[in-house]
Amino acid sequence: MSVHFTREHEWISVDGMVGTIGITDYAQKQLGDVVFVELPEIGASVRQGEQAGVVESVKAASEVYAPASGIVTEVNEGLADSPGLVNEDAGGAGWFFKITIADPAELAALLDGKSYQDYLGTLE
Template identity: 60%
Template sequence: MPRYFSEEHEWIEVDGDSATIGITDYAQGQLGDIVFVEVPAAGATVAKGKEAAVVESVKAASDVYAPVSGTVIEGNAALEDDPALVNTAPEGDGWFFKLTIADKGELDGLMDEVKYKAFVASL
């Protein structure tokens, strides 16, 4: 499944017309120990570039932005009980939400893994 990255350090893994979204390992490293995550509810509509979730760490609270527009299928309920999953598996079990993609054309502005790694190295 193709995976894309945003300049705001979100990742999106596409499977047909649906996708799973979370924050990158780089992002969780910048945040530090995650203590709370608020994910969108199923049925919520999110817009590309707009706030979709909230993550709080011992350092700060930060918004998680939707890398594409769509309708949320599922929020990761496991993060309510164990927000530290974002630290231990940010690009795996620590995903934030799944959605149905409204416009696959929005994927065109995102980076592949090679470009994202170069982007992070330039920071």
């Protein structure tokens, strides 16, 4: 299993051809208390870099972009009742949706953990 990151602060955990997608801990801290998450429909096609959902906090609404292209196979139903899971565990229980990855080669355009941490260092 490998984890990749976008410069827009999404992560994708890859296990074979399945990608689990969420926002990073940095993103949830910037947003503040998450109050609503809009997720894509199961069966929807998402494209790398395009909007796939929305996360709303007490401060702002922010688009969630797909880190890779694919078909949505599962959404985190728990976020409907408990959007705060994103704040509590952004990299785990607060995941947003899962896809079947269409083109694994797209992952090469993403950042690894160290590169993402280095990128965060440029934002402060």
